[in-house]
Amino acid sequence: MVQLKLTINGFGREVLVQAHETLLFTLRERLALTGTKPGCEQGACGSCTVLLDGRPVLACLTASVRCGGKDIVTIEGVEQNGELHPVQRQLVAKGAIQCGYCTPGIVMTALAFLRENRRPGENDIRAALAGNVCRCTGYAKIVEAVRAAAEEMAR
Amino acid sequence: MAVVRDIMAPFDLLQPSTAAEAQRLLARYGADAWVLAGGMDSFDWLKDRIKKPAVVVDLSGVTELRGIRPWNGGLEIGAMTTLAEVANHPGVQKNFSLLADAVRHVASPQIRNQATLGGNVSQDVRCWYYRAGWPCYRAAGETCFADTPVGRNREHAIFGADRCVAVHPSDSAPALIALGAQFVLRTASGERVIEAEDYFVGPNREITRINLLQPGDLLASIRIPSDFAGARFYFEKVRDRNVWDFPLLNVASAMRVSGGVIQSVRLAVNAAAPTPLRLRRVEAAVAGKPPDASTGAMAGELAVQGAVPLQFNAFKIPLMRNLVKRAIGGVEKAVWA
Ligand SMILES: Cc1cc2nc3c(=O)[nH]c(=O)nc-3n(C[C@@H](O)[C@@H](O)[C@H](O)COP(=O)(O)OP(=O)(O)OC[C@H]3O[C@@H](n4cnc5c(N)ncnc54)[C@H](O)[C@@H]3O)c2cc1C
Ligand code: FES
Ligand code: FES
Numbered sequence: 001m002v003q004l005k006l007t008i009n010g011f012g013r014e015v016l017v018q019a020h021e022t023l024l025f026t027l028r029e030r031l032a033l034t035g036t037k038p039g040c041e042q043g044a045c046g047s048c049t050v051l052l053d054g055r056p057v058l059a060c061l062t063a064s065v066r067c068g069g070k071d072i073v074t075i076e077g078v079e080q081n082g083e084l085h086p087v088q089r090q091l092v093a094k095g096a097i098q099c100g101y102c103t104p105g106i107v108m109t110a111l112a113f114l115r116e117n118r119r120p121g122e123n124d125i126r127a128a129l130a131g132n133v134c135r136c137t138g139y140a141k142i143v144e145a146v147r148a149a150a151e152e153m154a155r
Numbered sequence: 156m157a158v159v160r161d162i163m164a165p166f167d168l169l170q171p172s173t174a175a176e177a178q179r180l181l182a183r184y185g186a187d188a189w190v191l192a193g194g195m196d197s198f199d200w201l202k203d204r205i206k207k208p209a210v211v212v213d214l215s216g217v218t219e220l221r222g223i224r225p226w227n228g229g230l231e232i233g234a235m236t237t238l239a240e241v242a243n244h245p246g247v248q249k250n251f252s253l254l255a256d257a258v259r260h261v262a263s264p265q266i267r268n269q270a271t272l273g274g275n276v277s278q279d280v281r282c283w284y285y286r287a288g289w290p291c292y293r294a295a296g297e298t299c300f301a302d303t304p305v306g307r308n309r310e311h312a313i314f315g316a317d318r319c320v321a322v323h324p325s326d327s328a329p330a331l332i333a334l335g336a337q338f339v340l341r342t343a344s345g346e347r348v349i350e351a352e353d354y355f356v357g358p359n360r361e362i363t364r365i366n367l368l369q370p371g372d373l374l375a376s377i378r379i380p381s382d383f384a385g386a387r388f389y390f391e392k393v394r395d396r397n398v399w400d401f402p403l404l405n406v407a408s409a410m411r412v413s414g415g416v417i418q419s420v421r422l423a424v425n426a427a428a429p430t431p432l433r434l435r436r437v438e439a440a441v442a443g444k445p446p447d448a449s450t451g452a453m454a455g456e457l458a459v460q461g462a463v464p465l466q467f468n469a470f471k472i473p474l475m476r477n478l479v480k481r482a483i484g485g486v487e488k489a490v491w492a
Binding site (some may be wrong): 002019020021022025026041042043044048049055056057058059060061062063065066102128130131 | 162164165166167168170190194195198199201202211213215239254262263265266268269396398399402
């Protein structure tokens with residue numbers, strides 16, 4: 001086992017992990033942060049997306065031991081003081097959540113994207129979210145929600 | 156369903172901080188060791204427990220293998236540089252947009268944030284039978300499961316098959332070949348610099364290998380010479396879905412045009428054969444000709460000469476003909492009737 005120190009959602013955490021363990025496993029099974037969803041577990045759905053030093057990555061294809069000293073944000077760290085982030089709020093408002101399984105991953109990807117793109121066009125949003133599968137909504141409402149969130153954040 | 160794939164078999168993880176130390180470790184463990192770059196190909200093998208290395212040597216702490224620096228008027232890209240870093244680098248975008256374009260076609264945005272350029276050219280083939288651990292030729296077995304009348308071979312080779320019919324899946328490889336890149340290897344006997352196209356090993360040479368790396372070797376960096384800086388480039392990838400999917404075929408060309416004719420050109424395709432293919436005959440045939448539709452058509456015809464389709468992949472022949480045609484002759488403007 002390896003002793004890891006990392007920052008998760010703004011809090012310093014120490015956790016014992018095995019060398020052959022993914023961040024997805026560490027988050028869910030050791031830290032009880034089950035908001036990050038296992039989908040395909042092979043890099044092809046995006047449901048496990050978290051931010052690693054600000055960039056969206058797939059927790060299912062990230063070795064935990066590589067995350068020592070890094071800053072990780074998961075869906076549990078997105079709301080502030082009980083208040084949803086505009087992306088979350090707009091996903092709800094636009095009806096862009098059905099089963100909700102893809103939603104945590106979508107939120108994490110959108111968050112990183114909107115940080116760097118204040119006035120994104122539809123095509124930019126689609127390209128940014130290309131790595132997140134949703135089996136329910138047909139995407140149109142998700143794209144709408146992200147655009148609405150961008151507008152809300154620009155205000 | 157409900158197969159838990161996330162649990163890998165245990166291995167010892169070693170995290171060197173210099174390339175020299177990494178090489179020492181790799182030399183010590185030889186065939187028992189696995190090099191881990193971004194892990195986007197590796198974890199698939201390890202999770203499926205098809206490959207069970209005793210030791211994994213993680214290169215993520217080796218900072219000297221990462222980053223993009225000027226080199227002889229061109230660029231040197233450390234093997235551990237991520238595809239996102241390559242795509243977003245101003246020097247790559249300005250002079251070698253062909254490479255930026257190619258790596259942007261890899262997998263998904265999240266994957267490009269972790270996948271490395273070195274890993275992209277070093278990744279293994281994607282034939283389902285082989286990836287699923289079937290005892291095929293490439294896995295040192297005695298048959299090819301894809302090359303049978305009912306084998307699933309729509310994605311497989313139309314050139315260069317030799318017992319194994321799997322294709323090389325990299326999107327960056329043809330762009331690097333077109334740019335005349337050089338690969339810098341660190342081997343037991345020292346540094347070795349080779350042409351991009353010579354890195355790849357087909358089944359006719361050694362069926363269980365995909366590139367020149369021997370156990371203990373590292374790919375350290377990729378150098379892009381200035382020859383085609385700011386030249387006319389073309390990249391196109393055809394795949395089933397616009398994200399994640401590996402190429403059914405891709406094409407990359409770099410050309411210098413002056414006085415209305417092609418002065419010099421390099422052209423490569425991938426996913427057509429077990430290794431990326433540089434199309435030298437086509438390059439020679441189009442040199443000195445105008446880069447127009449008729450030269451393109453001739454190039455396309457020449458490119459597919461000698462292609463041998465399998466049961467389900469004959470579509471790749473017209474596909475390759477058309478991609479090469481466009482790469483040389485340009486793309487006609489769509490006419491809306
Ligand atoms: C869902 C999915 C979709 C994908 N789609 C595409 C696609 O469309 N196009 C495409 O080209 N690829 C695709 N890939 C493959 C993807 O794995 C590669 O693109 C990626 O670049 C591999 O890089 P890596 O750093 O993650 O490599 P790793 O997995 O870490 O390594 C790959 C192989 O190379 C070896 N290796 C890596 N670096 C070195 C080095 N410096 N020295 C010696 N050996 C080394 C490793 O030992 C391993 O065998 C996809 C992968 C997934 C999971
Ligand atoms: S669970 Fe990680 S990409 Fe699907
Ligand atoms: S809402 Fe069900 S997968 Fe997206």
